[in-house]
Amino acid sequence: MMDAFERFGLLINDRVVRTPVAIASMAGIVDAGYVLERADHIGIAFIGGYSIDGPTMDAARAIASSGDRKEFIYDAPVIELKSQIDLMAKSDVIPGINLRGSTPESFSTIARTLGDRIVYEIDAHCQQPAMIAAGCGEFYLKHPEKLLAVIRALKSEGVTVSVKIRAGVADDDRTLVGELWKAGADILHVDLMDFGTAKLRQIRNACPLVLIANNSITTFDRMKDMLSHGADLVSVARQSDIRTLAGLDAAITRYAEEEGWYNAPKQLCRGGDIRSLTFCCMPVKECPLIPALTRIGMPKETYIRMKLEAVRGTQLDTGKQTCFGSLSWCCKTSSPCMFRDMTLKQAGISRKEYMRLKRDLSDMIMSRVFHDNTQDETS
Template identity: 70%
Template sequence: MMDAFGRFGLTINNRVVRTPLAIASMAGIVDARYVIERKDHIGVAFIGGYAVDRPTMDAAREIAHDGTRTEFLYDDPVKALSAEIALLNSTDLVTGINLRGSSPDSFARIADAFGDDVVYEIDAHCRQAPMVAAGAGEHYLNNPEELVAVVRTLKTKKVTVSVKMRVGVAADDRALARKLWKAGADILHIDLMDSGITKLRQIRNSCPLVIIANNSVTTFDRMREMLSHGADLVSLARQSDIDTLAGLDAAISRYADAEGWYNSPKQLCRGGDIRALTFCCMPVKECPLIPVLSRIGLSRDEYVRLKLDSVKGTPLDGGPNTCFASLAWCCKTSSPCMFRDMTLANEGLSKKEYMRRKRELSATIMSRVFHDVPSDESG
């Protein structure tokens, strides 16, 4: 597992994530057995969704009764979940349980039963009419104050909280992301629907939470598109067959080993998210960097000081023959630059190590940008 941490640097719920691939919940389908069959090619699994109180259990039965969808049906959610979690404890996966509940107390009872052994995923995603009418699923996206209350209640139990949501339902996805960050959520599991990467980039630029991107991830190109616009992981649902997962796992491992930063962003001037500030040059001309600095509340001078102070004493500190006399201002290795490459050769710094250092710089910048949890007034 240390190799996995060195490769991806990912931890969730205080456990190393083996690969940035997750299985998303599918009601009536994704249980421990389903996950164990695929365990060699994933890092995280969200089983469920599981109804955890009377209103949602009744809704699950109503959905199953019409014959168009399957559901997990039981009378005792704690007993049902205990059996599933016990099976998954034999794996090295990060286990999440996707829960459909109609009140904060319903989620709290499950957290009391299982403590910090699992990630608790609030299902704000299901759009089946009976479940929404029961006060779960998409009901929460239309009533964000109720979703925030569930997050806050779960966080009093000192557990890791994920929110599964689809974009385009809430009035403002960016504002909702910030509200969930303030409430204490740890993970946003986002079904991008047909919005492409635009919404993903907007949400990445709005909060520092772990982001799992979901929707039509069937090829490595699609996976990299998600990762390069803000995702930390991607998840698969209907396409989570073993062959697809194995191919994606192998491809992202090869990419990380070769490039040094598995989810490196596109450069800011090419549509990247704010992690790409690590690749930006000095703010000496009008370019996409300037309005981004304004939006995140950094003056040009503060930005310059932040980058130079952050690389002091590191291999990125040098580079007198580069455009701005420091590798701190140099671009991504996918962009040709003879001055950067000459400097790397002179310093004995591989492109992989350079990108790893750029990732560290990006993390420092992100910590500065998202240092303060948003106030009520900021949305």
């Protein structure tokens, strides 16, 4: 049995994520008690949403008084949040708090008081009119400069920042997520609404943030679809019952131990995201690789040199009988290839280990793309 980091390779807030299954916040419902009941089957949980200043607490009271939905109502945000965080410390679940605030100072004050043991999630997702009028939730997606200011305020306190957004609300999701990354956000938590995997791929191709996909992801098939289009984790909200969470956790654990790379992307020619460059061959013919390299601003020669340098001295630096003389150019194990498989057998590399090596190569490619190149992904 692999340990959690070997299996998934996920670190959040300097802690190993046990499983890429998360609980998303639901106002008035998801608190520490809710999380602890489900702790055996999740890796991270976002409690809340919690209102943290006058305007948002007034909005929460107005929403609750209407009787349409629940809210967390309290007079002392810091005391309540500290109590909830202390309770969550009884589990191995990484704690996150989904916060509704109307100013950067509201967020930085909370972070300064509670410290860096938790993930601070900015609620840029709520669509309740009262919250939007208070200057939070979807308000931030229509006024991204204010959202960026909140991120910077939190990062000035040295904490890990997640941003929860709703796809399709901002003028351009790709531009937005790139700006969130550059402002210092660490995690992007996306309610995909009805957009599906095409939107997820666009977002993955626009930023290197830890990406959590949300919206009706309650079966392993749907979970695997999200992971293969760019997600690092998936989150569940309304259907976060123990049976659903346990099923997702068990299925992805088994899949990771069998396949080696739990969220391996589809190949680029089959609709894969930018991570799938790890599986692409040399750019010697007209195929989706050529326009993909153009969009990320990487010359073909740079791509070739980058992959060859990355695998030099590694187990992927072999395979003279493969199509291009190196496993660095070989495809995913789900695609049949006798030359790749023959090389793996001769080199004593299991298919699972091969996929893990490809994951390492993908991580390096992502770093090069986002730190050394200007890119404008549009597909």
